[in-house]
Amino acid sequence: MKRTLFILLSNPLSLLGVILVALVVLCAIFANVIAPFPSHAGAVVDFVNFNKPPQWPSIMGTDLVGRDIFSRILFAYRISLVLGVVVLSIAVPVGVVIGLAAGYLGGWIEYCLMRLTDVFLSVPPLVLAMSIMGVLEPTLLNGMLAVTAMWWPWYTRVVYNITRSEREEGYVLAAEVIGAGPAHVMFREILPNCVPAIVTKMTLDLGFVILIVSSLSFLGLGVQPPTPDLGSMVAEGARYLPDSWWLTVFPALAILVAVFGFNLVGDALREILGAEQ
Amino acid sequence: MTLLSLRNVTKRFSTPAGDVLAVDDVSLDVARGECVAIVGESGSGKSTIANMILGIYPPSEGEIAFDGATLPARRSLQHRRLVQLVQQNPLSSLNPRRSIAASLRLALDVHDIGARADRPALMASLLAEVGLPASHLARAPAGLSGGERQRVAIARAIACSSPLVVLDEPTSALDVLVQARVLRLLNDLRAKRGLTFVFITHDLAVVRNVADRVAVFEKGRLVELAATEALFAAPAHPYTRRLISAVPVLTQDESDLRDRFMESLNA
Ligand SMILES: Nc1ncnc2c1ncn2[C@@H]1O[C@H](COP(=O)(O)OP(=O)(O)O)[C@@H](O)[C@H]1O
Ligand SMILES: [Mg+2]
Numbered sequence: 001m002k003r004t005l006f007i008l009l010s011n012p013l014s015l016l017g018v019i020l021v022a023l024v025v026l027c028a029i030f031a032n033v034i035a036p037f038p039s040h041a042g043a044v045v046d047f048v049n050f051n052k053p054p055q056w057p058s059i060m061g062t063d064l065v066g067r068d069i070f071s072r073i074l075f076a077y078r079i080s081l082v083l084g085v086v087v088l089s090i091a092v093p094v095g096v097v098i099g100l101a102a103g104y105l106g107g108w109i110e111y112c113l114m115r116l117t118d119v120f121l122s123v124p125p126l127v128l129a130m131s132i133m134g135v136l137e138p139t140l141l142n143g144m145l146a147v148t149a150m151w152w153p154w155y156t157r158v159v160y161n162i163t164r165s166e167r168e169e170g171y172v173l174a175a176e177v178i179g180a181g182p183a184h185v186m187f188r189e190i191l192p193n194c195v196p197a198i199v200t201k202m203t204l205d206l207g208f209v210i211l212i213v214s215s216l217s218f219l220g221l222g223v224q225p226p227t228p229d230l231g232s233m234v235a236e237g238a239r240y241l242p243d244s245w246w247l248t249v250f251p252a253l254a255i256l257v258a259v260f261g262f263n264l265v266g267d268a269l270r271e272i273l274g275a276e277q
Numbered sequence: 278m279t280l281l282s283l284r285n286v287t288k289r290f291s292t293p294a295g296d297v298l299a300v301d302d303v304s305l306d307v308a309r310g311e312c313v314a315i316v317g318e319s320g321s322g323k324s325t326i327a328n329m330i331l332g333i334y335p336p337s338e339g340e341i342a343f344d345g346a347t348l349p350a351r352r353s354l355q356h357r358r359l360v361q362l363v364q365q366n367p368l369s370s371l372n373p374r375r376s377i378a379a380s381l382r383l384a385l386d387v388h389d390i391g392a393r394a395d396r397p398a399l400m401a402s403l404l405a406e407v408g409l410p411a412s413h414l415a416r417a418p419a420g421l422s423g424g425e426r427q428r429v430a431i432a433r434a435i436a437c438s439s440p441l442v443v444l445d446e447p448t449s450a451l452d453v454l455v456q457a458r459v460l461r462l463l464n465d466l467r468a469k470r471g472l473t474f475v476f477i478t479h480d481l482a483v484v485r486n487v488a489d490r491v492a493v494f495e496k497g498r499l500v501e502l503a504a505t506e507a508l509f510a511a512p513a514h515p516y517t518r519r520l521i522s523a524v525p526v527l528t529q530d531e532s533d534l535r536d537r538f539m540e541s542l543n544a
Contacts, residue, residue, distance in 0.1 A: 169369045169372075170364045170366055170369035170370035170371075171369065171370055171371055171372040171373075171375075171380070173333070173362070173364065173370070174362065174364065174370050174371075174380075174430070174433065175383060176333065177331050177332075177357065177360075177361060177362045178357065178361070178383055178384045178387050178388075178433075178437070179352075179354045179357035179358070179387045179388065180383060180387055184383075184387075188375075189372055189375070192374035193372070193373070193374050195374075
C-alpha cells in the first residue's frame with residue numbers, strides 16, 4: 001500500500017494524474033465553499049450579467065442566464081462523482097459476485113451467467129443506456145440505473161477470467177481439501193487475488209462514468225436542468241461557438257481534466273499492482 | 278490393520294478428444310502407520326489416485342474405504358478431516374494474498390479445533406512442530422523460502438490431526454539440500470504422530486528413504502507392489518526394471534549432495 005503510493009508519486013505522469021484527481025475530488029467535496037456563487041448551481045437568473053466572457057469575479061464567464069460557469073462546473077463535478085461512486089458501488093459488487101460464481105462454480109451456472117453477460121456486453125453501452133432512458137423517464141435516478149445496467153458486465157468479465165485461472169491454483173485445492181465451502185473459496189481465497197484488477201478498473205471507470213453521463217446529458221437524456229452537468233453545458237454552449245467560446249471550452253476542459261486524471265492514475269495502478277503479482 | 282483401501286478403482290475422464298482411462302482397476306491396501314510410495318512416469322495416473330483418495334472427484338468404478346467404511350462420493354466435513362494433502366508446488370499451494378496465519382487458521386476454523394482464543398497458540402505450536410518460528414505467522418508467503426513454504430503446507434496438513442496424508446511430489450520443487458531436510462521432517466512427523474503416508478514421487482532415491490512399500494504405476498495400472506528393499510533388490514516387472522535403470526546419472530557435485538542428504542536422513 002505504502003509502496004504503491006510511493007511509486008504513484010515518484011513517476012511524473014502518474015503524479016500529474018494524482019494531482020488532477022485530487023483537484024477534481026477536492027472541487028467536488030468543497031464545491032459549496034470554493035464556488036463564488038453557490039446558488040448558481042440551481043435555477044438562478046441574472047439578466048444583467050448574462051453571457052459575459054471571463055472576468056472577475058466570474059473567472060470562466062457566465063452562461064446565457066447569467067450564472068457563474070466556474071461555480072456550475074464545481075457542482076457538476078460533485079454530481080458526476082456522486083453518480084460515478086453510486087454506479088460503481090452497485091455495478092462492482094454485482095459484477096464481481098457474478099464473475100466469481102460463474103468462474104468458480106462452473107457448470108450450468110457458469111453457462112447461464114456468462115451468456116447473460118455476453119448479451120449485455122454485445123449492446124453498445126450508449127445505445128443500451130439510451131434505450132433504457134427512452135423507455136423510462138429521463139430522471140437522474142433512471143440515468144444511474146441505465147449506466148449501472150451497462151457497467152457490471154465488464155467487472156464480471158474481468159473477475160471471471162481471473163477466477164478461471166486462479167481456481168486451478170494449489171491454494172484453491174488446499175482449501176477444498178480442508179473442507180472450506182464455496183463461499184469461503186470465492187470471497188476469501190480468490191477475491192483477494194482479483195482486488196488489484198478491480199481497483200485499477202474502478203479508477204479508470206470513474207473517468208469513464210463521468211464521460212458517459214456527460215454524453216447522455218449531451219443527448220438530453222442525463223442530468224436534467226437546472227442541475228449542472230458538464231455534458232449539457234457543452235451541448236448548450238456549442239450553438240454559440242465561436243463567439244461565446246467560454247460556454248463550451250471550460251466545461252469541456254473540466255471533462256478532459258477529470259477523465260485524463262483518472263486514466264493516468266488507473267494506468268499507473270495497473271502497472272504497479274500488476275507487477276506486484 | 279488396513280487404514281485405506283482402494284478396491285478395483287477406475288477413473289475415466291471424458292475429453293473432447295475422447296475418453297482417457299487415467300486409472301485402470303487399481304486395488305491397494307495401506308496399513309495404519311505405513312508409508313506407501315506411488316511411483317510412475319508423468320501421466321501414469323498418480324495425481325488422479327491422490328485426487329480420488331482426497332475426494333476431489335469420485336472413482337468412475339470401484340470404491341475407496343477408510344477404516345473399513347466406504348467413503349461416499351460427496352464427502353462430509355468429518356470425511357475431509359480423515360485425509361489431508363501436501364502438494365508439489367508450495368508457491369501455488371499457499372495463497373499469495375493471505376498471511377501464513379490465515380492459511381493455517383482455515384483448517385482450525387473449518388473443523389472447529391480448539392477454542393477460538395486458543396487458535397493463535399495452536400498455530401504457533403504447529404509452526405514449531407515443522408521447525409518455523411511463530412513470527413512467520415504474520416508473514417506473507419512471498420517472504421518465505423521454498424523450503425519454509427513447504428513446511429507451512431505440512432503444518433497445514435497436520436493441523437486437524439488427519440491420520441492419513443497424501444503427499445504429491447512434496448519435495449520435487451525444492452533443491453537437494455532442502456529436500457533432505459523436508460524429508461527428514463516428514464519422517465519425524467510420521468513417527469511422532471503415527472501418520473500414514475501415500476507418498477507420490479518419481480524420485481527413487483526419495484522412495485528408498487521414506488517408503489515401506491512401493492506401488493509402481495504404468496499407464497494407470499498398478500504393475501508392481503512390493504516392499505521397498507525387495508523392489509530395489511529384485512524388481513519383478515520389466516517396467517520397474519526400466520524405471521530403476523533410468524535413474525539419471527548424477528554429476529559429482531550432485532552425488533556429493535545426495536550423499537550428504539542420505540547421511541542427514543540417517544542421522
Ligand atoms: N481432469 C482431467 N481431465 C482429463 N484428463 C485428465 C484429468 N486429470 C488427469 N487427466 C489425464 O489422466 C492421465 C493421468 O494424469 P495424472 O494423474 O495427472 O498423472 P501423473 O500425476 O502420474 O503425472 C493423464 O493422461 C492426464 O492427461
Ligand atoms: Mg502428478
